[in-house]
Amino acid sequence: MGWLTMTRMAMGGHETPKAYLDAQLTYERKAEGDTPFQGLRVLKSVYSGSTYYAAAERYDENGKRIYVTAIICLVRWNPRASDGHIFGYKDMDEDMGPCEASCPRSVLALLTTTSHPFALDWRRRCYRMLALRERRIADGDLIRFPEPMKFTDGSEHREFRIRRDGQKTVLTLADGRGRFKISRLLERRFEIVREPKVAKTFFPAA
Structure with missing residues (x-):
């Protein structure tokens, strides 16, 4: 109809x-x-x-x-x-x-x-x-798209760091540079990159 x-x-x-x-x-x-x-x-x-x-x-x-x-x-x-x-x-x-x-x-x-x-x-x-x-992404998570995303400044990136700004989700590059916006983020296909955790070295007092 x-x-x-x-x-x-x-x-x-x-x-x-x-x-x-x-x-x-x-x-x-x-x-x-x-x-x-x-x-x-x-x-x-x-x-x-x-x-x-x-x-x-x-x-x-x-x-x-x-x-x-x-x-x-x-x-x-x-x-x-x-x-x-x-x-x-x-x-x-x-x-x-x-x-x-x-x-x-x-x-x-x-x-x-x-x-x-x-x-x-x-x-x-x-x-x-x-x-x-329904995926859950936390502040600090690194996400990776199947293909690079192209932005209006001509740059292309595939990996982004999740940053929470109140109720908003802000994307940066893996090293924290830049601010990016991807519409309908949770409807897109991406994986959460499992990064190795570096244990802090503890030096006992002499």
């Missing part, structure tokens, strides 16, 4: 993209003719500011679970849009193999098993991203 955009009035009183999408994914449709009953409810959803992830449960007319799948929506949210269309979204489910693979663990944990190849690939990519983001 393409993008659907709307004004605040069209959002039906919902103040945020998350509230609107939660409501859209919660419904019951009675059986009509050859069309069976359809029920859907959101078990858990997370909205990051540009992407919405939800674990949505499909159930039957008795309220019994059929399966839980992931629904992903790309979101555009601009309350000050000049044309009044402040909200837009593009929805897809995991069977479509979305490119966006930053689904939180709390949503992934609720999904039921699937055999769909695109959904399986998407879930693998999400767990790989989680593994990258």
Whole structure:
């Protein structure tokens, strides 16, 4: 599907993209003719500011679970849009193999098993991203990228020292020179270099 955009009035009183999408994914449709009953409810959803992830449960007319799948929506949210269309979204489910693979663990944990190849690939990519983001790097750690990173001054470097500046992470060269910034650091592939520790020599008093 393409993008659907709307004004605040069209959002039906919902103040945020998350509230609107939660409501859209919660419904019951009675059986009509050859069309069976359809029920859907959101078990858990997370909205990051540009992407919405939800674990949505499909159930039957008795309220019994059929399966839980992931629904992903790309979101555009601009309350000050000049044309009044402040909200837009593009929805897809995991069977479509979305490119966006930053689904939180709390949503992934609720999904039921699937055999769909695109959904399986998407879930693998999400767990790989989680593994990258959940790495712990400490002040003073030396990290090494697979390939040198090129910066605006033309320099290229592969190894960086981690320095904590309050809540910020600052990168320097291994010897402490320079200050570098690498966007989305924890989503990138790098290794933590295990440096040999030099024991201090102790000279007892004569």
